[in-house]
Amino acid sequence: MAIHYIFITGGVVSSLGKGIAIASLATLLESRKIKVTIIKLDPYINIDPGNMSPTQHGEVYVTEDGAETDLDLGHYERFINTKMTRLNNFTTGSIYSSVLKKERQGKYLGETIQVIPHITDEIKKRIIKGSEKADIALIEVGGTVGDIESLPFLEAIRQMSIDFGKKNIIYIHLTLIPYIKASGEIKTKPTQHSVKQLLSTGIQPDILICRSEHSMSKKECTKIALFCNVDRKAVILLKDVNSIYKIPKMLHVQKIDQLICERFNIKAPLADLSEWNQIIKNEKLSTGKIIIGIIGKYTKLPDAYKSVIEAIKHSGIKNKITVITKLINSQDIEKQGVFLLQNLDGILIPGGFGIRGIKGKLISAKYARENNIPYFGICLGMQIALIDFTKNVAKIKSANSIEFDQKCKFPIITTIQHCNQKNNHSILIKNDNHIKNAMRLGSNECNLTENCLSKKIYGKNIIIERHRHKYVINNNLIQIITPFGLKIAAKSKKENFIEIIEITNHPWFIGCQFHPEFISTPKNSHPLFIGFIQAAKKYQYSKKIS
Known part of the structure; x- marks a missing residue:
């Protein structure tokens, strides 16, 4: 079976919880007997987070094979059975370092080194390498749409829909639906602008995951679907909860796993969330x-x-x-x-x-x-x-x-x-x-x-x-x-x-x-x-x- 790719981007503001969302989605797919892996693309110039201050970037998570990685890989391992390795996290700095090393070694035969195709090709090569053993690879693009540092990553994942065909690619965009207390309303306009920004890179999201403090009405979900050009059933709400371990079930109730299986034409058993249900029960x-x-x-x-x-x-x-x-x-x-x-x-x-x-x-x-x-x-x-x-x-x-x-x-x-x-x-x-x-x-x-x-x-x-x-x-x-x-x-x-x-x-x-x-x-x-x-x-x- 060909490898399928799910790319998750973020918009409006940072720290919306892309790592938790992608890990929860991965555990849903894993519960359906689908082999998954998750890759984190970090836009900062550091080679890895090993020398970064914990007060700026949080903890350094260490994998079994000794890679110093982003803390999101800890979220991944806490949600899914697949173990992370050094192939599951790479940065802009590591990409440029690798390309420049090859250039110094003469491996580009005197070509002028450019972002396209050399940097984007290196990004795609690493994504493919890290996805080899999976049926579905979920790739989180760090930062938010509009960040200058993220542009090479966005271009690379745009190109992959051409390289592998749209039937093997799903783009998910995670956005904020803010609640304005003074007027007692939730606002969809930031999400519309975020999707517009993503469209400017050549990427049309297939699924929207909307973070909000409050529930949304059917009318508001329909409005988002209409203005962002996505199917109504592909507008997924993630309301704030008191435990992140409730999120897999919240996504499952909205049938996002079924949506993905249908899109990829994967026949898989229904999700078994009995272990997660027991965790939630024990918390209570x-x-x-x-x-x-x-x-x-x-x-x-x-x-x-x-x-x-x-x-x-x-x-x-x-x-x-x-x-x-x-x-x-x-x-x-x-x-x-x-x-x-x-x-x-x-x-x-x-x-x-x-x-x-x-x-x-x-x-x-x-x-x-x-x-x-x-x-x-x-x-x-x-x-x-x-x-x-x-x-x-x-x-x-x-x-x-x-x-x-x-x-x-x-x-x-x-x-x-x-x-x-x-x-x-x-x-x-x-x-x-x-x-x-x-x-x-x-x-x-x-x-x-x-x-x-x-x-x-x-x-x-x-x-x-x-x-x-x-x-x-x-x-x-x-x-x-x-x-x-x-x-x-x-x-x-x-x-x-x-x-x-x-x-x-x-x-x-x-x-x-x-x-x-x-x-x-x-x-x-x-x-x-x-x-x-x-x-x-x-x-x-x-x-x-x-």
Whole structure:
């Protein structure tokens, strides 16, 4: 069967939720036994988001094969079974870099390099490559129609309807239907203008997905269909909801999956949304509330911790309890003290880089340790917990990470290169000329230790987790610390890096070097997050009876 392509563009304003919409549509098609994949085209000039500030662009999502990608790929993996790879996300910067490299190598035989055809051909080539194993490939074009950066992408996807025939292409346009409170009306004019802008690039949308705070009447939907030249049944409303996991059913009720199957002439079984219905049901069955504090320094933009927040939500659904996540800036803790940590049922310190806010994170780890509050340290959060333990329990005051003090006398956290030299192991790393330290990226096997809490939580001996870090625990110094009540719960299979630590005399205190949030889904919440939320619930109960 020929590969079919669905292209999704956005209009009016950014941040309308193209990633959620395309992921929800993909899970609908997948539930009909159709093999799907999703590709994100990002218009920015960066090669990838790896060096971008989380406060500007949100988290960096890491795939199994170690690609640093846009956070939308996290949405994709949380909704569909297909795993994302480095082929599922590329940027304008990576396209131009590839074309210029070929030009320097003489592969264009002296041609004048232009946007059309060289840049657009490279875009199309990558789309085709990333779609090879799918029946339907859904491609999200980042940004909004009218952005100058998006024009090469729009031209490339326009050309694909010529290359592959219109019968194999569907264009979906996601727009905003604003509600004017003063007049009590919703306005369709912005959508009309957005479609007009898209038409100027040579693309006529086949389906419109309309985001709105309010429902639309049949008359308003008919008006949109008429002025935007689409079929009435192809005007799909996505009203704001309190859970993104309701969206697949909302789309299904409006028969968008059937519309697509008919357009592509695909005979497929009806959608089976039983798993999603159960997720929604479990959300309603919550029997209480707990508060989890996320101690970070990128708290102005919640998307900086998107996967962590979603993983906490997944474990709340699994445990049938409502989890309120409270983002707390670690620099505020430095100024105001542990007052900000009171009334929390669990403390989580996520990954991050740099010395800013580290003091507040150390205060938080110490507070959780001394007060028996469930603590979950992820990547940097594990390293913070170990520094606190070494300084305040093992009483080695000179302990630190060389990330924060390159001349520290007791570097309990060191570089990957240092450990590589000691252990003589090779690992998958990103090490381009503009990055000071190598980065350990992607999935790695870890061996769990006998008689530890983590093994009990996982229920297995070997786990596979995703990594993104530059620094590791110093294997040459850790043995000095363990007699004070620290347990090494897991090590990597190949490099012998320490992957999980636990404090033995604490009810629930776990730090992991990897990022478990990257593989948590609403269907399969991650074991460590499930255990963390269970511990927080138990801690809350103990406070009530004490």
